[in-house]
Amino acid sequence: MSKQYALLVGIDCYLQVNCNASSKKIRKFENGEEVFLPNLKGCLHDVKTIETLLLKQYNMSPDDITVLSSSLPNPLVDVVDLDLVQPVEPSTCLPTFDNIKKAFESVCDKATSGDLFFFHFSGHGARLPRVPASPPTHITDPSLLTVDYCLQGRAVRGWELNRWLKHLNTKGVRVVVSLDSCYSGGAWPSGTNVAGYRTPEKWGSVINLPTDEDDIVPDSSDQPEYRYGDLKKSWSLNPENFTLMTACGVDQKAAELYRNDKVGGHFTHALLDYLEKNKYHVTYRMALEHLQQELQPQRPEIHGRDRILFFGNSEPFMATPVKVRVEGERLRIPAGRAHGVHRGSEFVPFGSSAHGTITVDTTEEFTSSSLISSETRKLLLRHNDTIVPSRWCFAEESVLRVILDQGFEPAGAFAVSLLKELASHIASAIQITRDQEFANAKASKDMVFTLQVRRWDGVRIRGPESLVGYNGPVQPLKIRCPDEYSTVEELAAAVATPLVHLSRFSHTLQLTSASSSLSYEVSISPANGTPKMPPYPRGQSFTYYFKNTDMQKLFFVIFSIGPEFGIKQFWPITDKQQEVAPGQRVPVRGFHFSLPDAPPQIGGLHHCTSRREIIRTLVTTREGVSWKMLEMPNIWDAHRLKMPRISDLREAVFDVSQGCDEWSVSDNYIVVDC
Secondary structure, three states: OOOEEEEEEEEOOOOOOOOOOOOOOOOEEOOOOEOOOOOOOOHHHHHHHHHHHHHHOOOOOHHHEEEEEEOOOOOOOOOOOHHHOOOOOOHHHOOOHHHHHHHHHHHHHHOOOOOEEEEEEEOOEEEEEOOOOOOOOOOEEEEEOOOOOOOOOOOEEHHHHHHHHHHHHHOOOEEEEEEEOOOOOOOOOOOOOEEEEOOOOOOOOEOOOHHHHOOOOOOHHHOOOOOOOOHHHOOOOOHHHOEEEEOOOOOOOOEEEEEOOEEEEHHHHHHHHHHHHHOOOOEHHHHHHHHHHHOOOOOOEEEEOOOOEOOOOOOOOEOOOEEOEEEOOEEEEOOOHHHOOOOOOEEEEOOOOOOOOEEOOEEOOOOEEEEOOHHHHHHHHHOOOEEEEEEEOOOOOOEEEEEEOOOOOOHHHHHHHHHHHHHOOEOOEEEEEOOHHHHHOOOOOOEEEEEEEEOOOEEEEEOOHHHHOOOOEOOOOOEOOHHHOOOHHHHHHHHHHHHHHHHHHHHHHOOOOOOOOOOEEEEEEEOOOOOOOOOEOOOOOEEEEEEEOOOOOEEEEEEEEOOOOOEEEEEOOOOOOEEEOOOOEEEEEEEOOOOOOOOOOOOOOOOOOEEEEEEEEEEEOOOOOOOHHHOEOOHHHHHHOEOOOHHHHHHOEOOOOOOOOOEEEEEEEEEEEO
């Protein structure tokens, strides 16, 4: 059984004077001034409240939680100079570099594959001058300042923390990191209820000491490849294989606030409050979207594996809830042809199963509408006018054709069951036949799939090469031989799930905008001077540029359409669009492609001769358009797609697209070696 470990670091009391020596602060800035770190007030409170949550809500064992803290005496009595205060904890429990490193090593020794490790830091952060082992591109190192940094203590540099986390990650340990700190420096104006900020004011260039360079060997992996464009600036961490939560962006401040006569980190308090209210069915991305609204102008960030459940190891897959508006007898839906919604597509009111079906009869680019009955209106009122997709209708007059080979005997019973299963998810016309002439159908709107039975590897699905990306059966997909299913209905359900998924994927891949006058340029090129000739090596880093050559503001998102038939927005990392002013050029640097984690039964079924990756850019003229409905899981997770629950309604797509009738789509194809 997997275990959970946590290391919680909170520093309120920073050592400013070495009590065992007559000398004062050892560290100095280059201008000769002594380094000074003001004490904080809410870091210990952060750590204690996190510890309580881990014990009560996530059932961690007290023996598996390590707390390193430096707290001020309470109450502060008979203290003439607060800067001379010493922490109440013994030296073995103080957050020095050595103690933090030792705690990491202890967890690394104990943890095994499948375990969870959570690291939290509340305290000061700052930029420090590079040392010989710093990554070559670093001028300064974003760093976590330890309790004795002002003396001769060593800070935890971001790339060094990354090394420790990588040791755990290579063992198969799931890693979650939370940093309630910042390293922007500078002087900040005070706000309402603000007790302070977790970055020192007037921070200059600190003179490095020999202790800052002890036992550090340069490592090329400290300069990792990044999937998301801004990660290079975020604490020098590479969280592609774990989850990183930060209190604010790289140019912002992390505040401490007064609440109910207590001081705590603004970010930590809001995160814990959200987790306590929403309990278990929360992903990191859900938390981020809530926190970014709650903490303005402070803007938290979450990087890496942001779609999985909090402290979990799986991603919840659900139909996207949609918030609608009733206008008389008609229902306005904030999804249209741009989202793959066509006349005949069906929705149902949230929580009502098949009752009160809403059939779209009118579509525009970003909206659609339907007549509704009074009974359906009552169902909508129960859950705040929220609906979910139930049956997809593809392009008008399109037909889904499924061809059965001779391995399906008797074909009639299976065809009837398969048709029933497909029709429960697809509103378009469906035809199931043995006639092979349809395999070469040229109708652009039709989707044609062939089902083959191979005794050595079960049921195969073949589709057009333009969809699949190669000439061969769909990979990675595992469907057992027909005689291994107890009933025809069970076999039909196993085959229908990937067919529905592939049909939706094919339809989304073929989405095209109406005639658009939007003017922009998209370019993708290999980074680091790599020759521009595909196929590119696995792990190759790329740089993406979007340039607005229009006379108006444009908004764009980037989707990744992968060989595993999954579709995900990867920039921006939340359900938002990137704003680009006229003439502005926006980079997304350092993304790369890797094989996603597949379940054990898939094994080595990835199509690995070469991989076709599609980078899709969607451009609009209005802020706030959501493209969430286009997202799809990888094909092996298609059976896990569920209807949303009450707690998922906060994920609903809202109607924010009024006045946005123009959009554009641009696809870039990249071929990568396995």
